[in-house]
Every structure is written in structure tokens, then in C-alpha cells.
Amino acid sequence: MTVKNEIIAKAVELFAKEGYENTGVTRIVTEVGVTKPSLYHHFGSKEGLLSSILEVYGNQFIDIFKDELHYSGDLSYAIDCFVIAYIRFVKRYPMFFRLYKQLYQSPVESDSYRIVKPFYKQLLMRLELFFTEVANHHTNLKTKTTWMSYSLLGLMDTYIIHHMTLGSLKDLEDEKCRQVVKQFLYGVFA
Amino acid sequence: MTVKNEIIAKAVELFAKEGYENTGVTRIVTEVGVTKPSLYHHFGSKEGLLSSILEVYGNQFIDIFKDELHYSGDLSYAIDCFVIAYIRFVKRYPMFFRLYKQLYQSPVESDSYRIVKPFYKQLLMRLELFFTEVANHHTNLKTKTTWMSYSLLGLMDTYIIHHMTLGSLKDLEDEKCRQVVKQFLYGVFA
Amino acid sequence: MTVKNEIIAKAVELFAKEGYENTGVTRIVTEVGVTKPSLYHHFGSKEGLLSSILEVYGNQFIDIFKDELHYSGDLSYAIDCFVIAYIRFVKRYPMFFRLYKQLYQSPVESDSYRIVKPFYKQLLMRLELFFTEVANHHTNLKTKTTWMSYSLLGLMDTYIIHHMTLGSLKDLEDEKCRQVVKQFLYGVFA
Amino acid sequence: MTVKNEIIAKAVELFAKEGYENTGVTRIVTEVGVTKPSLYHHFGSKEGLLSSILEVYGNQFIDIFKDELHYSGDLSYAIDCFVIAYIRFVKRYPMFFRLYKQLYQSPVESDSYRIVKPFYKQLLMRLELFFTEVANHHTNLKTKTTWMSYSLLGLMDTYIIHHMTLGSLKDLEDEKCRQVVKQFLYGVFA
DNA sequence: CATGAATGAGGGTTCATTCAT
């Protein structure tokens, strides 16, 4: 593992556990066993480090929205696939997910929000694109695409954090995920 | 308005906008027009200030969970009342709500989380109490009380933040709130 | 006990245990159960409090040098009496003695030294007066009066602190005190 | 001279003159012409700076107790050598000696005492080792080794401070030092 | 006499960042 990747890995861990603002670069480099100028050589700044994290993990995250969101007639099935892939990603990189949630909820005028915002917008846009396609076939959903995007993300994340807090992320099996989808669809078509 | 209250008001605003960790006590007292020892006279520490905020606003928030969560046969009506009161509170103290959301999402090992945690637990407990009572009459809900609590909070907050982000909190009228309730109930009884 | 005396008592204790500079007035008034303006009403300032302490206890200390230092032919007996009285005082007010030693050793340019200096000078002067009188009868001591004063104080204090450190101040009985005197006299007449 | 040493030198001076508690790190770095983070880079904390001082000067001080305390039959000569070396050290580093005396006399519960205590204990232990060896040849001293250690230190220090206070440390010639030894020995064998 | 509230100045410490080597 290269120094750059070691720093990224440690940073994700510490940012997630202690918070981006609370984690000093000194702590990161000390725990990795390198020096500060080394970090600045690779990332330019603390914000640069955060950006790199979003690039490495975030792009994989976005890929799910690219690859697993396909509507081909069966809405329930489409969302099923997506939710399962989404949750699989969270199980694989739980630290990154915690960091992402923390960053998104961070205050609007903070540095960290500024960095995560475009990333988050991309996710939402992909979702909205998907729901717009869906709405072509369910015309009654046409005015709800934005809300559906928010709503699906919110529902999934509530579900995930509920299990994270109880410390049982692995219990989140595919079968249970489908219940989330059902709940979402009931809401949508109400 | 007393100095103490002025400090609390300004702190809620700045903490919400810029983040608890990002806001220095110097900034708070400067904007209020007092000095640091004055803040420490009233609150003891920055954390004490945060606690005071939670006491002042948070207790009003908890009161909603105490006063507006009554089950008397009509579940839909009961939750309607609660959601409307909840959202009314958010409209009244939007800054506090943003702060509360930010704190709750803050990292588990941070100081701010430690302070908000008992407060959040109280909210959840009140909800669970309510749903337990409900489950006496709908036995098929008995195993779902915890999840329903999380879920209702999550759904409401998603809804609220969706509107906040779009800058149209006032558009959240009672009629629309009832849609949230419907969505929730559909999900629950699925 | 008046408030004034309560403050003095507590201040002696804290100054001795934690140091004059390390003890904040806040701590003193809190432990006594009064307010800061009350302290300032009685003593004017922190230095004023220290001065009051020196007046109350210090004057009793000086009295020993006044009352117990009489030369009437028998040098050994005279010093015996003085040393015994000196050590008796220390046993009675060990906290004050610790404070006095601490203050005397404190840096020349510190506030606390400035306050204790005149007090210490008085002690030395009394001693030197005594030894000057002695020297009238032992002409070979005439050039040594200053050194004898320092030396006697130093020897006693070393002895006392030695026992204080070992935690056995009460073991310092009169009989043992006389050994100190012998050691001093041997040294002087060497 | 490196920055680290410049800071140490200035700190010894200020700590000795104004007191450890009274001297702010700001003052030290300002007078040296560097910045605070530089001090913290080298010493970690104000206490770390004090520890470094004790290491640099204190170890030289302890070396005297290691190298100059040898008993080979002639007690008077042995102590002579030691006292002369001791006083020579004090003449060389008078500021450090003043600091050391101040620290030792500082209140038991203070930070500074905690740091100097192990250092002081080492000095005493070395002395006691020496006197224990002596007592093998003068069996009547066997029960007095601890007291002799305290006593010799106390006598020397009284002597030194007496001269320091009068501002004539250089007048403390070897010849005069031997008088201290005589006085000590008279006391011991009394 | 006693109090709650306020203050200017400074405490020690840490922040993200940069430089010469």
C-alpha cells in the first residue's frame, strides 16, 4: 500500500469517527507514521485530502447510481436492485458512509459542506434522471421526481443508520432491503 | 433581553450556520457585544453553552413529544396532530432544528454528540412509548415499535430538510404534512 | 468565626498546599462559601490577603523572636529556649510555616517575595540583635553575627522540613531540639 | 546556538528570576525571538520545557554527586572535595541553582514540584549511599545517614544563599568552603 | 456587608500550512 493510500485510509477512519473538523492533520500523519510535509506533498491541503477521499470512494459510490439504476418496465425490481447494491456498498465501506452522512449534514457555510455538495448533487441528479424516465411510463409521478429522489435516499439512510446504531449492519440482508422498497413504493403511489 | 439569552440566541444561529466546532467563542461574544469571561460566567464552558441551548429549545421540542402524542383509537389522527406540531416547531425555530440535525449526525466520539445523545434518546423513547401503546390495539405492530420510531423521525426530517434546502419551509402546510403521515402508515402496515 | 478569618484560614491552607500563584481567588471564595467582592471588601486585593495572613500569623511568629531571645550569660540555654519555642510555633501552624518557607524561596522579582521580604528582614534583624549582644561577651563572634543568624535559621528549617517531609512533625520533641542547638554551637565555636 | 538551547537558556533565566508560574511562554519566546509553536515543537508543553531544563543542567548537577563523592578513609577530605565541586557548579550556573531551590520549595501539590521531585530524590540517594559507606568505618554514624544527607545539603544551601543574597557569590572561595565542612563535621560527631 | 454580572489582559495550547534541506 502506497503512502498516499495509507493516508487516505487513515483519514477516512478518523474523519468518520472523530469528525472532519476535529481531526488534525498532525494526528493523521502520526498514526500513519509519516510527516506533515509528506501529506501536503500528496494532497496540497486538508481539503485536498478530503477531495481525494471523495474521489476514491465517492466515485465507486456514484458508480452504483450509474450502473444499478435501470428502468425496464418493472419499477419494483429496478429499485430492488439499486437498494441492494447501495446497501452492499455501505457494508463494504461503512466508515466512508458515516463520513459522507456527516459531511452532508454539516453546516451550509462550512468548508466541508462546500466540498461534498457537488458530489451529493450528482447522486441526486442521477436519481432524478431515473425517476424522470420512470415517470414517462407512470405519468402521475411526473411532478414528484425530486421528492422521490430525496425520499428514497432518506428512507434508505434512515434504515441503514438505524441498523448501524444498533451495531448490526450485517443483519441487513437482501430480503429486508426489499421491505424498504415496498415501504417506499407504497408511499409514492399513495 | 438578558445577556445570557442574547448569547444563546447568537450561538444557536452561528452553531447552526457554521457548525459547533467551527464557531469560536470569540466570534459569539464579539457579535453579541460582550466579553469572553461573561460567557464563561453564565455557561462555564463552550459545552455548557451547548447544553444550555439544548435545555432552552430542546425542552420545548420534547414537550411536543409529551403533549401531542396521544393515541385514542385513531392512529392516523394521532400522528397527524404530532407531525403538524413537530413541523410547526421547526418552522418556529429553524435554526435550532438545523443545529439539532447537525449534532445528531456528528461523529460518535465527538464532544457535541455526547451532549446531544441523551436528548435524542429521550425523543426516541417517547415515540416508542407511544407506538407500544398503539401496538396494544394493533398486535401485528408489536415487533416494529423501534423501527417505527426511527422511521417516523427519519421520514419527517427528510421531508423537512428537503424543503429547507429548497428554501421553502413556509410552503410546508398542514395539508402536505398529512401526506407524510399517509406515506408512513402505508409503509408500516405493508 | 468571622468571614474575614474564614477567608484567611482557607487562604493559608490553599496557598501552602498549592502555592500562592497557583491559587486563584475564585477557588478561595468558593471553598469558603462567599463571593469575590466580599473578599475584596475585606482585603482590597489578593496581595492584601497575603499581607493580612502575614500580619495575623507572622506577628505571632515575630513575637517568638521578641520574647524568647534573651541572653543572660548562658548562650546554650538561651538558644535552647528559642529553638523550642520556634518549633512549637511550627507545630501549631504548620501550614503557615510551609507558606512562609515557600514565599521566602520565591523569586526575587515576584510579587509574593516583595511582600514577605520586610517580614523576613525583621526576623533576621532580631536574631542579629541577639547575637550582637552575645558577641559583647564572646568577642571572637563579633564578625560572625550575620552568618550566625542565617545559619541558625537555616539549620532549624532544614531540621523541620526534614521531619515534615517524613511526615513526623510530632516526633520533634524538645530533647531532639537541643541536639540542633548543640550542632549549631559546635559549628559556631569551631 | 540552536533555537532549542536558546529557549532553554532564556527559560532558566526567567524561571529563576520571576518564577516558573509567573513566567508565560509568550514572554519566553518573545525574548528569544521565536514563536510559540516553535517552543511546542521542541518541548511539547511548558512542563516539558522545565523537564528539559532539569535534564540539561540537572544531569550535570547529579554528576557531581556521582563523581565527587568518594570515601577513601579521610572523611573531611572527601566532603571538602564534594563541597568545593558543588559550590563551583553553583557559581557556574547560579540561575539554575536558584531555579532548583525555588522548585524544591514549591508546594507539594504543584506541577513544578512533581517534576523536580525525582531529581531531588536522586541527589539525596547519592548522598545517603555515600554516608552509608562512611558509616561502615564510623559505626556511631549508622543511624544518622539520612539526617546527615539532609543536613549537609541544608548547610551548603544556607551558606550559598546567604552569599547570593548579599550579592557576593564570588567571595565564596575554596578556603571558606572548608569552614562549612568543619561546621558540618562538628555537628555530626557531637 | 454582600451579591450577580461584567471586564481587559493574558494563560497554555493547537490549528493548517510552509520553508530550506
Add this chain to the structure above:
DNA sequence: GATGAATGAACCCTCATTCAT
């Protein structure tokens, strides 16, 4: 690529003291 050393700015907090009541 990597380092030790240095920095300006800011951090939270506490000091002795004072004022109106």
C-alpha cells in the same frame, strides 16, 4: 519524495479586579 523546524492565527479558558445594586 521526504524531513525537521518554523510560523501566524486562532483555540478554549482563567486571571485579578470592579461596578451597580
